[in-house]
Amino acid sequence: MILKLNHLQGKAAATTAPDVIETIYSLMEEGHIEKDQFARLQIELDWIQYKQNFREVVIATQGYNSQGHRAPMMDMHVDTRQVSPDCLRADLLRALAHAKPGPQPQDRLPLEDFQSMRSSIVWEFNKLYWNRLKDWETMSGRGYEQALPGGQSDGHQPQAIADSVGDFWTLLRDMESKNQLPQEVFLVEIGVGTGTRMGLWLDKFRQLDQQRDTKYYPKLKVLLGDYSLATLDMSRPAVRDHADLCSFLVLDAINPLKSLSFLRYKVMLVHSTNVYDNLPDEEVVRRDGRLYFVQVRAYLPVAEVARIASAFEIPGDRMRSQIDRLLEGHFEDFGSRERGVNFWQEIWKAVRLEERLVQLEDLPEFPFPEGLDAGKLEDMLQQAPADFRFHLSSGALESLVRTLPLLHPRGYLQVQDIFVTDINQYRLGFFGPGKLEGSLLNWVNGALLKEVAERAGYDVHFAPFHYRKGSRTSILYTTRRE
Ligand SMILES: C[S@@+](CC[C@H](N)C(=O)[O-])C[C@H]1O[C@@H](n2cnc3c(N)ncnc32)[C@H](O)[C@@H]1O
Incomplete structure (x- = not known):
């Protein structure tokens, strides 16, 4: 296993790294991580300075070859800014469960298929913001500047x-x-x-x-x-x-x-x-002389879906279609414009991105900008x-x-x-x-x-x-x- 420190926050790295190492070894001893998997695992300690971002505390990013088959490569990213020692084990286990083959835990509502971030639905949210800036600012009580x-x-x-x-x-x-x-x-x-x-x-x-x-x-x-x-x-x-x-x-x-x-x-x-x-924008990973294209899928954690659905009296199974209405700017569908904007802000706060890495067999085939x-x-x-x-x-x-x-x-x-x-x-x-x-x-x-x-x-x-x-x-x- 390789442990990589991707930031200069020495104190956070020094306290998190031993916790991560200890927890990974115990997960391996308990059989949650195979030895083979351990040998190829790369754990990256990040420091995400943005309080609002798209990351769970821990994410596991599985590699795939260009035919869509799983490649023997997995990265785990730990946000050392958000992590807490009490939750680390559970966070690692949750991330691993999503990276395993077979049925996935049903704790996410996907908003799209995996794709380049360049074309992700998150840019529709971004555009909505600039088109309806006044509505957002009125609701939050502050200007974007x-x-x-x-x-x-x-x-x-x-x-x-x-x-x-x-x-x-x-x-x-x-x-x-x-x-x-x-x-x-x-x-x-x-x-x-x-x-x-x-x-x-x-x-x-x-x-x-x-x-x-x-x-x-x-x-x-x-x-x-x-x-x-x-x-x-x-x-x-x-x-x-x-x-x-x-x-x-x-x-x-x-x-x-x-x-x-x-x-x-x-x-x-x-x-x-x-x-x-x-x-x-979109990201690329270079590893062992190969390039992997980072694909993302926007999702909402199911716990957030339940919370927002109950606050806005929306049946959970209509959440996805209501988000489409939201992105078309139909705020009044939610009872009033204010309520619509409020719904928008809650959804945006909850949106996360999951990732997978897709290997580029042949660089010229990459859909370059x-x-x-x-x-x-x-x-x-x-x-x-x-x-x-x-x-x-x-x-x-x-x-x-x-x-x-x-x-x-x-x-x-x-x-x-x-x-x-x-x-x-x-x-x-x-x-x-x-x-x-x-x-x-x-x-x-x-x-x-x-x-x-x-x-x-x-x-x-x-x-x-x-x-x-x-x-x-x-x-x-x-x-x-x-
Ligand atoms: C962060 S604001 C910066 C505004 C201003 N330049 C400033 O510094 O205060 C980004 C601006 O870019 C605009 N914008 C974002 N994406 C754009 C695009 N694809 N084409 C044209 N304008 C875009 C937004 O509508 C917004 O006015």
Whole structure:
């Protein structure tokens, strides 16, 4: 058996590891774990920093080959933050029971079949949240920004905005001096939220432009994009003073080019804050030279189903269909809108993900997100650890490769988000998924994004976001290589 420590919380690791070892040995002595199984078992101690997440305290992840037959490989993950010594044995036994062949314990209500997390039902919950944000916020009594570290989006930090405005003004000045300044200067923000950033940015830019008497401000054409119409509406007041310059567009961040193809090679600045970490994602495990694709299945623990069904007077066997109604936004089905939102919050809190690992026999057969292929992944993995689990950041990757063609030859993409910039970091912490209010977040595999963008002819670098003490945000800059 291999015991892996995936975090830097020394105290928690030092107390949990001996308990786990002792319990595993006693389970083996009692016949709950076969010797053969023990020999191949890998136990991973994680530390899940998100109070709301998709994990039971212990999960067992069984390996399968590409034909769907069980492979002799199993991982167990223990969340050292949630674990308690009194429950460890029962938690391990419960997880093992789910990984055994044959009839499964009937303590889960599956919400879907096993599949890539990229297509899981959890993203429908995420979308519902952004579409019905006001309902959620009214019920919980706090705005989504309050749940962020620091209590506000790093996108709204005044000095960061002032620096971004200064850099942009300098670029326009340089282009003007070379007779390259276009008549119309296009700016796009994707995933605008409250619109606060764009409002502040435009205030600052207008001020600087007036101070320096450069007359760039009237040339600006600003597009605010989001997949939620409700969010776009909510963002309008923040840019009211700049209404003549601004247009609002429903677009999917996964494919900006689709809605903005008329701006190909024209956009001077594309900006996003805290959007890439909110796009569909999936994970891959590398073990003994092989790659395994992590498939997930969303479920509700049956005890939670019973509790919620009784509170909302829903027959247990109708729970699944009521969740579909919920995801279609029919809150009034539950008696009143408030009750519907309350039901939504209870369900979301209870949703968990179970996992299995499916071996990739042949890398080229993997359903890669656009922008990635077997060659690029193999190249990236040459420098990577032989045994680790990482995020593909499929949504972020697709967003990136379908945004780059929008950039003017002197234009740039600026993304503020939580990035894993060195692949080795994956062995030192937990990078999602976590729940943030009604949304989901995963750290973005910046190392992979960089590899892909550089191969497409762009320079990429990451700068730490030094505007808030303790911030984990980085700023990704991308420009076309000269
Ligand atoms: C965490 S909020 C960030 C909002 C804002 N940028 C900020 O920093 O406060 C994520 C935003 O991205 C939007 N969003 C999420 N997924 C999206 C997608 N696939 N396409 C377009 N917008 C998306 C949400 O509607 C929301 O406005």
